[in-house]
Amino acid sequence: MSELICAVRVTPVAFRDLPLLNSVGVHEPFALRTIVEVVTAGGQYGLGETYGDEPHLRRIEKAAAALVGTDVFDLHEMQRRVIVSLADDRQVGGHGMAGMVTTSSTGDRVLSPFEVAALDLQGKITGRPVSDLLGGAVRDRVSFTGYLFYKWAGHPGQEDDAWGAALDPDGLVRQARKMIDEYGFSSIKLKGGVFPPDQEVAAIRELRKAFPSTPLRLDPNAVWTVPTSIKVGQDLEGVLEYLEDPTAGIPGMGEVAREVPMPLATNMCVVAFDHLKPAVQQGAVGVVLSDHHFWGGLRRSQSLAAICDTFDLGLSMHSNSHLGISLAAMVHLASATPNLDYTCDTHWPWKRPEDDVVVPGALGFENGAVKVPTEPGLGVELDRDALARMHQQYLDSGIRNRDDTGYMRSVNPEWKAPLW
Ligand SMILES: O=C([O-])[C@@H](O)[C@@H](O)[C@H](O)[C@@H](O)C(=O)[O-]
Numbered sequence: 001m002s003e004l005i006c007a008v009r010v011t012p013v014a015f016r017d018l019p020l021l022n023s024v025g026v027h028e029p030f031a032l033r034t035i036v037e038v039v040t041a042g043g044q045y046g047l048g049e050t051y052g053d054e055p056h057l058r059r060i061e062k063a064a065a066a067l068v069g070t071d072v073f074d075l076h077e078m079q080r081r082v083i084v085s086l087a088d089d090r091q092v093g094g095h096g097m098a099g100m101v102t103t104s105s106t107g108d109r110v111l112s113p114f115e116v117a118a119l120d121l122q123g124k125i126t127g128r129p130v131s132d133l134l135g136g137a138v139r140d141r142v143s144f145t146g147y148l149f150y151k152w153a154g155h156p157g158q159e160d161d162a163w164g165a166a167l168d169p170d171g172l173v174r175q176a177r178k179m180i181d182e183y184g185f186s187s188i189k190l191k192g193g194v195f196p197p198d199q200e201v202a203a204i205r206e207l208r209k210a211f212p213s214t215p216l217r218l219d220p221n222a223v224w225t226v227p228t229s230i231k232v233g234q235d236l237e238g239v240l241e242y243l244e245d246p247t248a249g250i251p252g253m254g255e256v257a258r259e260v261p262m263p264l265a266t267n268m269c270v271v272a273f274d275h276l277k278p279a280v281q282q283g284a285v286g287v288v289l290s291d292h293h294f295w296g297g298l299r300r301s302q303s304l305a306a307i308c309d310t311f312d313l314g315l316s317m318h319s320n321s322h323l324g325i326s327l328a329a330m331v332h333l334a335s336a337t338p339n340l341d342y343t344c345d346t347h348w349p350w351k352r353p354e355d356d357v358v359v360p361g362a363l364g365f366e367n368g369a370v371k372v373p374t375e376p377g378l379g380v381e382l383d384r385d386a387l388a389r390m391h392q393q394y395l396d397s398g399i400r401n402r403d404d405t406g407y408m409r410s411v412n413p414e415w416k417a418p419l420w
C-alpha cells in the first residue's frame, strides 16, 4: 500500500452559529472552517480541520498543492514544503480568530491541518489510534469546560434560539445549568470583556453561589488595563482557578501576575514558540492555553507541553468554533499529554449536532468528557453528503472572513471595542 500523497482536497464550509458576545463584537449567523483531506495513492484519506478565513484558505490551498508526492510519514518534509509554499506570502492576518490571537507563526497555522491529516493516515495505515502515535493515551477520557457566553436571545430578525438570552448574572446561571445538565461539565469558563468589569465580577460571584464547588475561569480577551486587571484579580481571590488574558501583551501580563493571587492563563500573548522565552523571563503567565490549530499540529503541541513542564507552567487547551475533526484531534492530543493540568475549552455546545462533516456517533459527551477513540487514526469518518451541504452553506452564506465587529456594527452602528 502506497504511503505517498497523491491528492489533497481543501473544502471551505460554514455552519450555523449563535449570537455569542465578546470583546470584539458578536458571532455571525455562520462560522467558517476549512476541511482538509489528504489522499494516498493507496486510496486512504486523512482528515484535518482549520480556520476558514479567506487569506488562510488561500495559504492552505497553496500548501496543499505543494504536499502532493510527499510520504505521509515524513512530517519534516511536509513542514519544509509548507514553509516553502509560504515564501512569497504577502497577505496580512486572516487567521480567523477575530483579534483573539495577536500574532502567531503563519507556518505553524498552515501546517496544522496537514499534520493532523497525516497522523490520521499514519494511524489508519498502522491500525493504531492517533493517541498511540503521540506516545500513548494517559487517560481514556478527556474532560472539557462548560464555556459560557453572554448572548442575545437570537440573531436579529430571527426567532430566539434554544439557549435564549444571557445578558446578566441570572441569564448566565441559567445558561450554565442548561449546559451542565446536557453535557455534565464540571468546570465553567465565562467569556468576558463584554460588560464593565464590576458586572462580570458580579456574574462570577453568582456562578460561584449557584455552583459552589465548580472551578471557574474568566476571560475578557485583554480589554482591561493593568490596574483594572489587578483590581479584578484581587477581588476574585479564592474564586477563580485562573484568570485568562486580563490585559494585553507579555509586559502587562507580567505586571498583573505579580499582584494577583491566581495564575494568569493566555491564548493571546503566548501563541508561538518565540513568545515563551520572554513570557517565562517576565513571569507573565502561569498557564499556557495550547491549541494545535496555531501551534503547528499535535506533535508541535506536545513540544509546547514539554516546554511548559520544564518551566513549571500549567497547561490548558484553547478553542474556537469548531467541528468534529478538530474535536477528535483535541481529544487525542489531550489524552497523550500527561501534564495537561486543566479541563479543555470547547465551543462544541454552541453548534447544532446535525451541523458536522463527520459521521455522527463517534464522539459524545458524558459527564463533561469525551471518550478517546480507539479506532485507527482519529476515529472519525467524513460524511460526504454533509460536507457538500456545508460547502453549499459556505457559498450561500456570503461570509468569507470572520467579522464579529462588522456584524455588531450592522446592528449597533455606535458600537466601539471596549477598554476598561
Ligand atoms: O469565540 C469567541 O468569541 C472567543 O472569544 C474566541 O474567539 C477566543 O479565541 C477564545 O475562545 C479565547 O479563549 O480567547
Ligand SMILES: [Mg+2]
Binding pocket: 219, 221, 244, 245, 266, 267, 268, 318
Ligand atoms: Mg482566551
